[in-house]
Amino acid sequence: MKKTIKILQLYPREMNIYGDWGNVLTLQKRLQWRGYTVELLQHHPGAAFPKDVDLVVGGGGQDSGQDVIQDDLLKIGPQLHALADAGVPMLMVCGLYQLFGRFFQTVDGRKINGIGLFGAETVAGPRRLIGNVVIKSEWGDIIGYENHSGLTYLDKDQPSLGHVKKGDGNNGKDKTEGAIYKNVIGSYLHGSLLPKNPILADHLIDRAVANKYDEFEAEAVDDTLALKARNVAKKRPR
DSSP: OOOEEEEEEEOTTTSOOTTTHHHHHHHHHHHHTTTOEEEEEEEOTTSOOOSOOSEEEEOOOOHHHHHHHHHHHHHHHHHHHHHHHTTOOEEEETHHHHHTSSEEEOTTSOEEEOOOSSSEEEEEEEEEEEEEEEEEETTEEEEEEEEEEEEEEEOTTOOOSEEEEESOTTTSSSOEEOEEETTEEEESBOTTHHHHOHHHHHHHHHHHHHHHHSOOOOOOOOOHHHHHHHHHHHHSOO
């Protein structure tokens, strides 16, 4: 009998901009290539939160999208905290990365509250931070593309995903990018993040499978095309 992994996408209508669906697709395919059955779930505002999930993915959106989901996100916040503390891996990109911190403050000074999983706060900046990014991390160089105006500042004891080698990252000043809490990763790098960084995708898969089935036997996957894409992206100008 095939083992099943349930991937939950948070707010796919409101928070799925700049290709963030690509992260879900990458996880799905890499699991299927290894013989796992993948069940894709979605959570929408006002719906009951699924009781049994193995991996959670969320994307970016406009301020209006954050407004729409705010109340629901705060409502399911305790469940997300419980899953995170139980070792369930998650990937939160851009807008949902911001709301996994304490708050996002809009350009007019209004606060959109987050669930405080990350020790981080975000304020709207005067310009958009756009372009190719390379960061140094425990998984080696992570390559991606950022497009955000929010400036995220981490608490002193909050680990980042990595150190910026090219690009702006969290705020364009302190050279941090993203945040990590247990198996939860937050980042400003959009839906090309996992396609361009298969080692990071496999880390999330490893944590999901091991958390549910105690171990993950990682069969080799042909990443020739992904590695070529990485090499090209790494050389592209900012």
